Amino acid sequence: MMPAGLLGIEELERSEIEAILNRAKDFQPLENQSFKRLDLLRGKMIVNLFFEASTRTRTSFEIAAKRLGADAISITAAGSSVSKGESLVDTLNTLAAMRPDAIVMRHSASGAPHFLARHLPRTPIINAGDGTHEHPTQALLDARTILDRKPTLEGLRVAIIGDIAHSRVARSNIYLLSKFGAEIVLCGPASLLPAGLACMAPGVRLTYDIREAIRDADVVMMLRVQLERQHEAAFPAGEYFQFYGLRLEHLDLIKPDALVMHPGPINRGREISSEVADSQRSVILNQVENGVAVRMAVLERILTSHAETAH
């Protein structure tokens, strides 16, 4: 049974993930062909509620909704009643009273969508990133991107490098990759790599050494250093690139056909060198492309199954 919304990867069944990834393939645009608008979700209203700055996630949710024929409205905290001191519950109650078919939400507080899902059980909520907890559609689009180039996730060596402690992308990816039997190596400064990470899912290992982490890797996922989420200097930022930045010389350590990924926005010269970001190995822009296809699959699945169960 499909849950009412999409709050995280942790609670998602493997078969559910497979269904979304397979459906997303149908929504990938063919080469040199502009995308045709579908009307699978005609008459549906989707509210994109972004309490935190976002370019790619918000845009791709909007495009996904529109390509499916749904009406999408985007609201950002700065231009809404949130900036007038309205509480999260009241904002959501107000929006829910307008009967949207789904609410896509990005929020800086971990668990904000879970909290709302408890109070608004009738409106499906899609988590577009909550604090330092989960970012499920990012993990789905990352998996789609890998599977476009690799036959299976099983047995792949995936290195995730950077500020794991504050990364919702890392958490969602750990859950997803582990469900499919990948081997996951997490790497970053010790103060951003809490020991509890190793217990999150089977197949997870920690290391402080980037060379060890990426050796023979099939996939290297670089994370942005989220200085805005650090409440004190947990590491000396000046030497971050020296110890944890991915540079050309590292590419010899990874497998010849390995992929370099990054959820964006990238900081060239901080966690990844320009040369690597623009190299043949980099699939960063394919990730963005797949963002739309995967979000179309998610929206379709949630909105059509929800409509069925509602009647």
Added chain:
Amino acid sequence: MPKLLIKNGRIIDPASGTDRIGDILIKGGHIVRIGEDLHATGVIGFDATGLIVAPGFIDMHVHLREPGFEHAETIESGSKAAAAGGFTSICCMPNTNPVNDDATVTRYIIERASHSAVVNVFPIGAITEDCAGEKLASIGSMKEAGAVAISDDGRPVMNSRVMRRAMEYARAFDIPVIDHCEDLNLSAGGDMHEGFHSVRLGLRGIPSSAEDVMVARDILLAELTGARLHVAHLSSRRSLEMIADAKARKLPVTCEVSPHHIALTDADVAFYDSNYKMKPPLRSEADTEALVQGIADGLVDAIATDHAPHPGSEKMQEFEKCPFGIIGLETALAVALEKLVHSGRISLMRLVELFTTGPARILGLNRGRLEVGAPGDVTIFDPELCWTYDVNRSFSRSKNSPFHGRTFRGGPVATVVKGAVVWRR
């Protein structure tokens, strides 16, 4: 003053080691007779057959929010919740507005309580002015006005030199220093216990060491100054080990444990429900087990609720925005019975001790026992009573409890203060 005859109950009195069926006669606010087959004329009778009759329970750690935060709780509403939890005496923490940091506020609270409270209220004064951790509050005058302890609960004194002076000064007035042990720099920004679950939920952690560091400091300062130190809501295994060590060295150090810290763990914080958010945070299962063992071993001196009312508007927010604290007066006995007595870890006698002579001894209160001449405060409870907690029917003005909807085995049946039945189920 009413005359009350409690008949045929199982009297459990840790002070005298009594555990037998009998009657208690209360007149003029005091116990006048304890025995079998008592008879008296013109009395109100209470049939306690099949029930436990214990000295009135004392909760030494309560936030009543008055003055200043009456939308969350008042002395009246908090005292009614206390009565419904079987407590006949409660001690209120000074973090009101204004802070109880001088005798005027202490006297105000006592005056308000004498009119509106249904149980005895004993104020706890601040250690420092405005609980700001800088200048010592007027500790001597607050004690003279009726304060039974001092504490900067919730805003612990970070400056060790100030804490040292406070302990030295308090010692001369023979008033215990209660510390909420938390290194505010280590805990800054944290929302829950630091461990696997905080990592999993993406919530910032409060390490056990934030508590341990301060327990260690306070024990060293108590040794230096000779002050009576009481550690509030102890939650960590390592802290308990340090208390054990201090007690073995005969230092005047005591501690309390809150019911939620033995009943719940950090694994319960799932779903980001702010009714599981408090300080210290719900710790790991190993900590919980250590606390229960500490209670069984006699290391823990009292159970105290840290009843911390917050109105719904404050608890209905993103987890990280919600204030810390939960209410606990009405569920404390039931939780303690379930986790300690029914699980076979301690006897009923020991349980009663944790709620009566334990806190009375720490605070130097002349109560918590059943004997002729003692205050007529009695807690009557049924260890087998089956009941379900409905927070919407709570006497508290706030509803922030993780135990809403929980069915308990055992709970209070009636609460007697100065010979008057102030609450009965």
